[in-house]
Amino acid sequence: MDKPQIILHVQKPVNYTLFDAKWIPCSAKFIALGNYARGTGALQIFEVSHGDVKMVKEAEKSKSFKCGTFGASSLQNRQFATGDFTGKLQIWDLETLDLPVYSAQGHKEIINCIDGVGGLGIGEGAPELVTGSRDGIVKVWDPRQKNDPVATMEPGEGETKRDCWTVAFGDAYTAQDRCVAAGYDNGDIKLFDLRSMSLRWETNVKNGVCCLEFDRKDIKMNKLAATTLESKFHVYDMRTQHPTKGFASLTEKAHKSTVWLARHLPQNRDVFMTLGGNGSLHLWKYSYPSARSKKDSDGVESGVAGSVDLLQNVTLSTQPVSSFDWSPDKLGLSVCTAFDQTIRVIITTKLNTL
């Protein structure tokens, strides 16, 4: 009866291919990234006001942008980190978009994904960025260190390099603890522990991993959502790691096409949206089992996965949805970009009653 409603609030067509959109923290503005047909990078800032979105700033750069994040920037500076098609990691001051405040040739090929932690009051410890690239390498950056990453995770010599499609920070609940999850085109999911600088866990979900996201970055690892090709997504319970079985998980079918993204609601970590290749949005709620861990016959603890319920679904576009971002400041407000070159501001109601 009291199902949340997903309502298209405003839509705005643009003249470039959209890859990413992110809310600017502590504002009613969001930033859209993409590439123009002529191969240049597009960066536009829009503001939501009175049932409309207005473009307030734009910049065209020589290289196409693929992804961006505010995750490693302080709330006051709100500097935007981007990864581009040539493998460059740049950080922009939104007041002066002429030159980046930080620039490093991070990868040899396109940076597919970027995530940040330690900024915006989210996550303990140093502000850090993580980038994943087609060259198979995942690099962790500290904006205070020029040119060189602070950690690099790459396949060993002789191993085939897989295209890294997604990276995510998590477990940043103390200054030392921090994890990076990386998903690859062959279905590999790897969890790197940055404290011990080691591979903590890996698994294969058979289909290319499009998106990984922890429900929260700044708490002890709780849940990890992994979306894949072939219309499947997985949710791992990350609290209990079994020495051999790893983490317990559930698998759900959705969208009847590639599940491009999963985004957890900032105001409620058990609610998340998945976005499909057919332009649909599904809103899910995760329910924990009665006991999150059980002891097996040997007395070793292993996790127990919960279940997910579909709360609402809506199809907004005929093209895949390339990005989705919940507003961190306003419950239920989100922005979404699709490959039909349209930015959509979406309102989800009744989220507070869940």
Added chain:
Amino acid sequence: MSISPHEEKMLNLQHQMRQNQSELQDYLAGLDDWTSEIKEKEKKLKSPETGKTGDLPPVRNTIEKKKMKKKKKEKTVDPNKPKRISGYDFRAWDKFDVDKALEDVEENNKKTETSSSEYETDEEWEMERKKHLAELEKDKGNKFLKAGDYDKAVEAYTKGMEFDSTNSILPANRALALIKQQKFAAAELDCTSSIVLDPLYVKAYLRRATARAGVGRTQDAMSDYHCVLDLEPANKQAKAELERLEKELSREKEEPVQSSFTEGQRGVVKPVYKPPAERSKVPMKRIEIEEIGVEVVSRPQRSSAGQSEAVQKVAAKEEQAFDSLFTAKPPSDQSPIETSEIIKPPSTTCDSSVRNISNGPSNHHQTQENTTSITVLSQNCEASSQNGRHSEESNTSKTSSANRKATTDSKTKNQSGNPATRDSKSQSGNPDSSLPVATAGAGDGLHLPVPQSSFQFQADFKLLKNKPKQFFQYFRAISPSQYPKLFGQCLDADILTAILNSVNMHQAESPVDVFEVLHNLTFVKRFTMTAMFLSNKDKKVIKDLLQHISDKEQRTSQEVDSLRQKYQL
């Protein structure tokens, strides 16, 4: 009144829609409020007061580790750890396999990588890190050294020294690489700095001794060996070397100039510094630098990518000419002189300009007093032999073009490291020059007058170098008593070998007093120096000549013996 289930459902639906609508309206109203609210908040955010910058944790993997607490030192001795060899246990050191030890250290480092970084302060950790990097560079250098890649070894050691300037092994190892490259002066410097860092480092002394012996400073070398023996009285190498040097020194007493290196050794020419006031006012002349005593005729190195296009073009042309020269040359033309296997194209146009210059050769001698290895040659001559059109220009504006040419020539010379390639260059110049072919042919019948000055001889020698027969005729005309005056400073190995060869080859046809020739040659200034650099081949020629003297000419065995000694046989 009761309602049917269908009606109830409809009512519910209506109710829900209404509810949803109102919910959305509320939300939208809230959204408007929120946008203005957040705008205020954002404005506040921009004002500097709100920005509090808490203490951020350090950057990962650089400083983070520095904060680690020092662990309790484990005093328990690792049973696998070999005992340290005492500095005075020389027998044990003799058995000590340095390479194996290095590898062991490397392995241990790998094993204990994680535990090796517990240091109390940032500085300590940073220093440890740099030291570690230096070690890595050293290992790299050692590998290169083993593989014989001395340039890369030197590079690696240099990097290592940048990381850790207190490591005495790095400069010593670099010195070894430099010695292998026969860069003795630099090697000596490195050894000295290594010794400064570690005055008890025996290897540094040994290497410095080698380097010093290399530059002919036998006394200094010996003192180094003495130092080694003070530190390690049982050092075999030092003993053997010391003995050898002592022998050499005693020989040197008889012959003033002596060096442990007589073969394949390049002469070291040091720059002479003069204050501007004392410098020669004579305009700069092009100077040909020839390496003496080097028998190698190698192909010119390919021009590197860093060179300008023009230079590369020139290099390519040279290469082509060089190839054609090798393929076209009939083997019968081979001259007896090794260093100039390629026949120099006759270029008589050079003649006139040479004469012009030969009026004032003394200028050259003032400026180039102290090198036998430098063959002075007028730039005009070189220019004309290199390219016909250059000679015109240089005759009219000699001084103005001198500098420019000198620079261009020095550029091209980068590719022409040896005489052979230089010759090929002049060959390549000919086709596009306006030189008539007839002139070139006339060179064969060339008959040059007896030279009056050393400079004239030099020029003539250039022309005759590859025509042993004509050269012999030319040389025979010179009175032996004139030699010291004529050759002046310039009797280099090239000329000497040419003379010896031609005398040896042709003395049968036209008799000549070989003893007189050889004897008078020894009076030429710096002869001993030149003789020192003679190759085995040349020495054999001399032996033949001496044999000839003792066979055919009426000379006492004493005279022949003294001659033998002077030629250092």
